[in-house]
Amino acid sequence: MLLAVKAVIAKSFERIHRSNLVDMGIISLCFKPGEDAHTKINRYTIHLPSKIHKIRPCQYVTITIDTGKSFTGTARFNTKVELAYFNHGGILPFVIRNLNKKKTI
Template sequence: MGIIPLCFKAGENTETLGLTGHERYNIDLPSNVSEIRPGQDVTVATDNGKSFTCTLRFDTEMELTYFDHGGILQYVIRNLISRQSLNQLQ
């Protein structure tokens, strides 16, 4: 998968949440990318038991499409391959 852009809620940051950067994070995303909406809130849990809410910073449906493909590069490559395959069939 691609990178998941998150934004802390107003008034929260690494310091107020007591995060050091050494934690492992589990982000509670819907299992299907089609269920994710731009600006949706998600729960983030750390391996040390802390839990907090962040906003997904997928701002457009296209950004979600890139994420679903594993990133913009993978999306572009898949589209190029698909177009080449269609051209060969014609």
């Protein structure tokens, strides 16, 4: 169970694993080529735009380590549909909200 996990950062993702994270409402981030976690770091601050509509597929984001050092990563939302899933907290809440909209119309 990924309770309370908001983001995962890695060198790369298999397509299906990245997609599954997005479907669960979790941000998947990639290090820039040639970069990785050189030390065991427990806390990151991810600087995303405050409004979901300002996030773009494969957008660069600043990530700050608890030591104060910052680096740039890539937010691995590959499509606008994935951004919609994330905005709703995952694919299941997205589908349920859309079903509820159709019932009230």
